[in-house]
Amino acid sequence: MTDHRATLQRSLGDAYAIDRELGGGGMSRVYVARETALGRDVVVKLLSPDLASTISAERFTREIRTVAALQEPHIVPVLAAGQTDDGLPWFTMPFVSGESLRARLAQGPIPAAEALGILRNVAQALAYAHARGVVHRDIKPDNVLLSSGTAVVADFGIAKALNASRTQAGGATLTQAGMAVGTPAYMSPEQATGDAATDHRTDIYAWGVMAYELLGGAHPFAGRATAAKMTAAHLAEVPARLVAPGVSSALVDLVMRTLEKDPARRPASMEEVLAALAAEPTPGSAARAASVPVTSYPRAPWIILVAGVLVMSGIAWALLRRAPAPGGAAAASAERASVAVLPFAEIGAAQGGAYFGDGIAETLISALGQVPGLDVAARTSAFAFRGQNADVREIASKLGVTTVLEGSVQRSGDQLRITAH
Numbered sequence: 323m324t325d326h327r328a329t330l331q332r333s334l335g336d337a338y339a340i341d342r343e344l345g346g347g348g349m350s351r352v353y354v355a356r357e358t359a360l361g362r363d364v365v366v367k368l369l370s371p372d373l374a375s376t377i378s379a380e381r382f383t384r385e386i387r388t389v390a391a392l393q394e395p396h397i398v399p400v401l402a403a404g405q406t407d408d409g410l411p412w413f414t415m416p417f418v419s420g421e422s423l424r425a426r427l428a429q430g431p432i433p434a435a436e437a438l439g440i441l442r443n444v445a446q447a448l449a450y451a452h453a454r455g456v457v458h459r460d461i462k463p464d465n466v467l468l469s470s471g472t473a474v475v476a477d478f479g480i481a482k483a484l485n486a487s488r489t490q491a492g493g494a495t496l497t498q499a500g501m502a503v504g505t506p507a508y509m510s511p512e513q514a515t516g517d518a519a520t521d522h523r524t525d526i527y528a529w530g531v532m533a534y535e536l537l538g539g540a541h542p543f544a545g546r547a548t549a550a551k552m553t554a555a556h557l558a559e560v561p562a563r564l565v566a567p568g569v570s571s572a573l574v575d576l577v578m579r580t581l582e583k584d585p586a587r588r589p590a591s592m593e594e595v596l597a598a599l600a601a602e603p604t605p606g607s608a609a610r611a612a613s614v615p616v617t618s619y620p621r622a623p624w625i626i627l628v629a630g631v632l633v634m635s636g637i638a639w640a641l642l643r644r645a646p647a648p649g650g651a652a653a654a655s656a657e658r659a660s661v662a663v664l665p666f667a668e669i670g671a672a673q674g675g676a677y678f679g680d681g682i683a684e685t686l687i688s689a690l691g692q693v694p695g696l697d698v699a700a701r702t703s704a705f706a707f708r709g710q711n712a713d714v715r716e717i718a719s720k721l722g723v724t725t726v727l728e729g730s731v732q733r734s735g736d737q738l739r740i741t742a743h
Contacts, residue, residue, distance in 0.1 A: 326351060326410070330368050333406040338366065338414070349373055349484075354417055363417035364401060367477075369410055377484060379411045385483035386413055392456060395730075396447035398467065398476040415476065420469030427463055427535070433713050434568040437536040439743075440466065442599050443473035444529060449592035451478060452522040459520075461528035462508040463535070471710070472667050472730070506549040507541060508532065511557045511583050523585040526592060530580025537566035542581065557583070573602050660723040662699035663687045665708045666740075667730050682731055682740065699723055 330353070331340050338355040341363070350367045357364050369382075383403050390400040403413040423440065426432065432440075444466060448458065458465075458478050465477050510527035512520045534542045542561035546552040561581055564574045576598045582588045589595050666682045684701060691698045699721045707717055714726045729742035 326368060326371075326406075327353065329406050329408060329410070330366065330412060333404065333412070334366070338364065340366065355414075357414075364414045365417050366412055366414050368406070368412045371410060373484070374410045377411075379405050379409050382411045382483050386480075388456060389478055389480070389483065392451055392454065392478055394447055394450040396443045396472070396474050397451065397478050398474050400478075413480075418467045418469050418474060418476070420467055423463035423466035423468060423473065423532075423536075426468055431539050432536055434537065434566065435714055437533075438569075438599065438602060439471075440468070440473040441529070441533050441536060442596070444475055444532070445592050445596050445599060447475040447478075448522075448525050448529060449596055452525070452592055457520075457522050458525050458528075459513065460505055460508070461525055461532060462505050463532060464505075466532075470667060470708075506552040506556075507543075509553070509556060510585070512585060514553050514556055521585070522591070523588050526580050526588050526595065527582075527585075529592070529595070530577050530588075533577045534561065534564050534581065537569055537577070538564045570602060573598060658697060659695060659725070660697035660699070661690060661725045661727055662704040662717065662721045662723045663690065664717070664726065664728040665705050666728070682729070686727065697723070 327340060327343065331338075334340070334355070336358055338357055340353050340355045342354050344352040344354060344365070350369050350373075353366045353368070355364055355366050356362070369377075383405065386400055386403040390403070392399060398415050398418060401414045401416065403411070405411050444461070448461070451458065456478065458475065460477060460480070461475070465475060467474050467476055506514070508528040508531045510520070510524040513524045531542060542564075543552060543555035543559065546555050561578075564577050566574060566577075576589065576595065580588050580595070589598075663683050663686045683704075687698055687701055687704075690696060703721055714728070717726050718724065727742060729740060731740050
């Protein structure tokens with residue numbers, strides 16, 4: 323019997339030292355390894371022999387190069403790829419400390435505010451990849467990882483690489499043979515039938531299935547016990563209208579549109595989905611998400627950043643004046659407007675790390691502290707909630723404030739986007 327771990331370690335050489343196996347499914351074996359040169363943990367995924375025997379390893383590696391070019395805060399990037407001595411393809415990705423969305427769902431219902439945050443992050447990742455011609459093809463809770471209050475998408479483009487590199491007798495590709503790589507519970511009708519015209523709208527459908535599950539507490543076709551029954555449901559059954567307490571009817575309508583059998587009847591792009599999510603009120607609050615795109619010029623990036631933050635301060639204060647006090651907040655806080663500003667998540671280490679998000683939060687705390695009649699929680703108190711997935715009502719109650727302001731910052735090239743909720 324082949325010792326695949328030993329074979330993989332020989333192929334990796336001194337560059338990586340395999341530490342332990344995480345497990346895996348039918349597609350791959352998953353290991354945690356230490357990257358020797360940089361002293362960091364990475365995940366190494368080794369394709370299963372059965373799957374590898376049906377693909378061109380060389381073409382799979384070439385396809386992976388396209389995926390490796392994706393650089394977005396909510397995408398787990400591919401770092402390296404290669405083959406073992408016996409021809410099994412492998413690739414490495416950063417090790418993400420946290421849990422999968424599947425594990426989070428197993429713990430019980432997810433509050434609407436947290437679910438919306440996860441869905442926004444996944445939509446941002448998909449919008450970025452689709453704009454660069456990359457389709458995931460296997461969006462599901464297992465491929466969404468939760469870490470430090472942020473959701474990131476793993477295995478981006480791997481299903482596409484498998485489709486593009488898999489061969490049948492006579493040289494027919496997987497798609498030509500009318501087969502599909504993916505997960506039946508989240509697979510669009512066109513992908514399930516091996517339609518060669520399958521495009522980015524298959525990800526929109528899968529996102530919709532996941533949104534239905536997160537917001538409604540159950541899969542739209544729950545109870546279909548086999549892959550065949552699940553696929554049949556995706557092809558022919560219309561799911562019951564989503565019931566999602568705390569979510570607007572407009573967003574429910576959007577989720578139901580993403581589940582249309584005909585791709586032409588779904589939202590045209592993830593950008594359209596993101597626009598709808600940006601307009602969705604935060605559950606339990608009058609506040610709405612505010613997204614402030616700012617172009618950062620090389621000579622004065624911080625001047626423009628501060629300008630964006632000050633604009634957000636004005637927005638935040640206008641919303642604060644209308645926001646009702648949460649039921650759990652102290653009575654004294656209900657009589658006087660008060661706010662806690664949490665550290666902004668997340669920015670890549672190459673772009674400043676946590677210090678960048680902290681700086682935005684600190685500037686907001688300072689700006690809001692100048693507003694007459696508004697109490698602002700101390701930095702040390704608010705920053706104690708960094709990386710915690712606590713509900714905003716719980717945070718408000720513990721800090722004795724009427725409103726919690728949180729957000730994220732993303733940077734791509736010379737574009738800076740600050741989002742506050």
